[in-house]
Amino acid sequence: xxxxxxxxxxxxxxxxxxxxxxxxxxxxxxxxxxxxxxxxxxxxxxxxxxxxxxxxxxxxxxxxxxxxxxxxxxxxxxxx
Amino acid sequence: xxxxxxxxxxxxxxxxxxxxxxxxxxxxxxxxxxxxxxxxxxxxxxxxxxxxxxxxxxxxxxxxxxxxxxxxxxxxxxxxxxxxxxxxxxxxxxxxxxxxxxxxxxxxxxxxxxxxxxxxxxxxxxxxxxxxxxxxxxxxxxxxxxxxxxxxxxxxxxxxxxxxxxxxxxxxxxxxxxxxxxxxxxxxxxxxxxxxxxxxxxxxxxxx
Numbered sequence: 001x002x003x004x005x006x007x008x009x010x011x012x013x014x015x016x017x018x019x020x021x022x023x024x025x026x027x028x029x030x031x032x033x034x035x036x037x038x039x040x041x042x043x044x045x046x047x048x049x050x051x052x053x054x055x056x057x058x059x060x061x062x063x064x065x066x067x068x069x070x071x072x073x074x075x076x077x078x079x080x
Numbered sequence: 081x082x083x084x085x086x087x088x089x090x091x092x093x094x095x096x097x098x099x100x101x102x103x104x105x106x107x108x109x110x111x112x113x114x115x116x117x118x119x120x121x122x123x124x125x126x127x128x129x130x131x132x133x134x135x136x137x138x139x140x141x142x143x144x145x146x147x148x149x150x151x152x153x154x155x156x157x158x159x160x161x162x163x164x165x166x167x168x169x170x171x172x173x174x175x176x177x178x179x180x181x182x183x184x185x186x187x188x189x190x191x192x193x194x195x196x197x198x199x200x201x202x203x204x205x206x207x208x209x210x211x212x213x214x215x216x217x218x219x220x221x222x223x224x225x226x227x228x229x230x231x232x233x234x235x236x237x238x239x240x241x242x243x244x245x246x247x248x249x250x251x252x253x254x255x256x257x258x259x260x261x262x263x264x265x266x267x268x269x270x271x272x273x274x275x276x277x278x279x280x281x282x283x284x285x286x287x288x
Binding site for chain 1: 196201202203204205207208236237238239240241244275278281282285
């Protein structure tokens with residue numbers, strides 16, 4: 001599954017244009033990444049990639065890059 | 081959720097609102113991951129602790145630290161009001177925040193004073209469910225036509241979250257040199273199915 005799938009998940013959960021999802025996207029960088037969007041993002045990642053994040057991973061998921069790193073630890077391979 | 085009451089179709093009068101407020105000051109509202117516990121004087125210390133967090137003081141526009149004496153004076157005033165419901169947010173036996181509906185009348189109410197401790201805010205849907213429960217209660221039990229919210233213009237994430245409920249910008253207001261946005265959510269625009277489902281999804285992992 002490509003990194004593009006993760007980008008789509010972010011755009012849909014945060015309700016932002018896909019072009020705004022890039023390597024620099026972080027919790028503190030945009031207003032739309034609010035606490036409700038964070039809940040939606042975690043749920044969407046789990047459903048799309050078939051994983052269950054640990055509580056610490058939910059807390060650590062603070063950027064697009066961090067999400068990719070967490071998913072790699074769960075065995076998700078990105079063909080970048 | 082278990083906090084709805086059977087409701088006649090007509091709009092409630094002020095006396096009925098006051099009766100409902102009195103009734104719901106005695107009844108905890110149980111959600112999927114949290115319980116909204118009606119505020120009482122014995123909770124004053126918890127409120128002081130929650131409100132004196134630096135981040136909370138900024139977005140609630142509270143320049144000075146709140147003291148227990150001030151909170152107890154507010155409690156005395158609150159006890160005499162019949163248009164105001166203030167709750168502690170409880171999760172797994174701990175008070176992790178507050179929420180409030182005030183200025184409750186036959187047609188509208190205002191929500192505010194929402195706090196969820198930063199240390200747990202990202203670990204579960206507590207802020208989301210707290211507001212959803214409050215909005216369900218306002219529209220389905222109190223049967224108001226609209227809910228208002230007044231939020232600092234520089235609280236971007238709080239504004240964003242409220243817009244996800246359907247709140248729309250209505251006006252700007254300046255209080256002690258700080259700009260606030262007045263938001264409004266009409267009953268007809270309250271469509272919580274997707275957010276209710278999100279709380280349900282999360283309730284399976286964080287428990288109550």
